[in-house]
Amino acid sequence: MLQNAFTVDVEDYFQVTAFERHIRRDDWSTFESRVARGTYRLLDLLARHNTRATFYVLGWVAERFPELVREIQSAGHELGSHSYWHRLVYHLSPDEFREDLVLSLRILEGITGQAVANYRAPSFSITRRSLWALDILAEHGITCDSSVFPIHHDRYGVPGAQRHIHRLDTPAGPLWEFPPSVSRVSGVNLPVSGGGYFRLYPLSLTIRCLERINHAGRPFMFYVHPWEVDPGQPRLPAGTRLSRLRHRVNLASTEAKLDRLLARFRFGRVSDVIAQHAHESVGSALCGAP
Numbered sequence: 255m256l257q258n259a260f261t262v263d264v265e266d267y268f269q270v271t272a273f274e275r276h277i278r279r280d281d282w283s284t285f286e287s288r289v290a291r292g293t294y295r296l297l298d299l300l301a302r303h304n305t306r307a308t309f310y311v312l313g314w315v316a317e318r319f320p321e322l323v324r325e326i327q328s329a330g331h332e333l334g335s336h337s338y339w340h341r342l343v344y345h346l347s348p349d350e351f352r353e354d355l356v357l358s359l360r361i362l363e364g365i366t367g368q369a370v371a372n373y374r375a376p377s378f379s380i381t382r383r384s385l386w387a388l389d390i391l392a393e394h395g396i397t398c399d400s401s402v403f404p405i406h407h408d409r410y411g412v413p414g415a416q417r418h419i420h421r422l423d424t425p426a427g428p429l430w431e432f433p434p435s436v437s438r439v440s441g442v443n444l445p446v447s448g449g450g451y452f453r454l455y456p457l458s459l460t461i462r463c464l465e466r467i468n469h470a471g472r473p474f475m476f477y478v479h480p481w482e483v484d485p486g487q488p489r490l491p492a493g494t495r496l497s498r499l500r501h502r503v504n505l506a507s508t509e510a511k512l513d514r515l516l517a518r519f520r521f522g523r524v525s526d527v528i529a530q531h532a533h534e535s536v537g538s539a540l541c542g543a544p
Contacts, residue, residue, distance in 0.1 A: 257530050258464075258473045259432060260307040260521035261334075261400065261448075262296055263374060264289060264315055264322075267481035268490060269340050270501060271377045271409075276492035279339060282314065288487055289315055290322050292480025295509065297329060299483075303516040306330045308524040310374040310400075313338030313358030320365045327366050332523045334372030335359055335396075342379040342409075343387050343401075352390050359394065372524055374477075375401035378410040378434065392426035398524050400432045400475060405443045417443065418472050419531055430528050435474035437463035448477040453504040457511050461518060468519070473527045476515070483509045 266289040268277055277285075293309075300307055309326045311333060316323050327333060338358040343351055355373070362370050373396045380387050380401035391399055404415040417436055422429045436443035445451045446463040467474045481487055485505040493501070522530075 255520040256468045256471070256473055257520050257522045257527055258468070259400075259475045259524045259527045260300070260305060260516075261374070261475065261477045261524065262293070262307060262309045263336055263477060263479050264293055264309055264311040264326075265336060265340060265376075265479060265481070266312075266315065267484065267487045267501075268492075269312065269314070270481075270493075271340060271342055271379075272494075272497035272501065273490060273492040274341075277490070286488065287318070288484055289480050290319055292482075292484040293322055293326070295483045296478065296480060296512075297325065297331075299509065299512060299516065300331075301329065302513075303521075305516055305521045306332075306523050306526070307521065308332050308334055308372055310334040310336035310372065311362060312336045312340055313354075313361045314340070316358075316361050316365060323362065323365045327368075332372065332525060333362055333366055333368075333370055334374060334398075334524070335362060335370055336374055337376050340376040342377060343375045344379050344381055344384040346384075348386055348390060351384075351387055352394070355390065355394055355396075369395060371395060371397045373399050373401065378403040381410060381412055388422060388429060388431075389424045389426060392424040392429045396429065397427075398430045398432060398528060400434065400477075400524065402431055403434045403445070404436055405445050413443070419528060421532070430532075432475050432524055432528060434477060435464070435467055437466055439463075447475050449479070449482070450500045450503060452476075452478070452511065453482065453508055457514060460511075461515070464519065473531065475524075475527075476521070478508070478512065483512070
């Protein structure tokens with residue numbers, strides 16, 4: 255059975271970029287943190303299905319919950335950076351992006367004692383305006399990125415970008431790009447790779463679209479957040495009505511749907527999947543798979 259990538263963006267419910275205009279980063283520490291409980295629920299779910307995954311951890315979270323990072327590592331999952339401050343890349347200068355990346359890597363590597371080679375931008379914010387970030391990632395040892403979403407969206411996406419795993423050659427060396435997955439429907443890229451799309455769609459539609467990707471001989475990339483398995487999280491008076499709807503839609507059913515998804519498909523870490531579809535020695539060396 256084809257192996258697909260299961261990934262987790264480890265951030266708290268108040269840290270989503272849709273709320274950033276109303277919730278200052280300086281105030282994050284004043285909110286009740288629920289990121290650990292959601293992450294442990296996902297760890298338990300993955301353990302029940304004997305599945306290893308890739309966890310993209312926010313540096314701010316890792317700094318405050320180092321034991322959580324160690325438990326992710328000890329369970330056999332791999333770590334990736336989700337930045338430190340969860341700022342949209344296209345709102346940063348190259349120097350600001352580099353500083354944030356280096357800080358997040360230093361924290362994660364200090365906790366785990368291992369180099370971090372995986373990255374995902376907050377809200378998939380490597381767009382046409384910020385493709386320069388890919389060169390900076392390669393400069394700092396990132397060899398597997400999952401930030402370029404090949405869709406139309408009001409806040410992210412690169413329509414027309416490649417839809418499957420591909421290798422980029424940067425001045426600092428090769429970089430694998432593994433985009434969040436889409437299903438081609440009537441000439442349009444339909445996002446089917448997780449998050450709010452997974453919560454909104456009927457599970458039967460998600461499964462059908464993901465099976466189409468596998469039947470074409472391609473692995474898919476799936477993602478989820480810890481707050482998506484935490485329906486008891488506080489309701490925040492932040493963001494627009496649309497962003498609040500996107501954030502809360504069908505939270506109560508997410509964990510049960512994930513359980514069925516994990517039973518239906520074979521999943522692994524990003525490095526495992528890239529190694530499966532590239533020359534094994536190259537894939538292992540680039541992505542750090544043991």
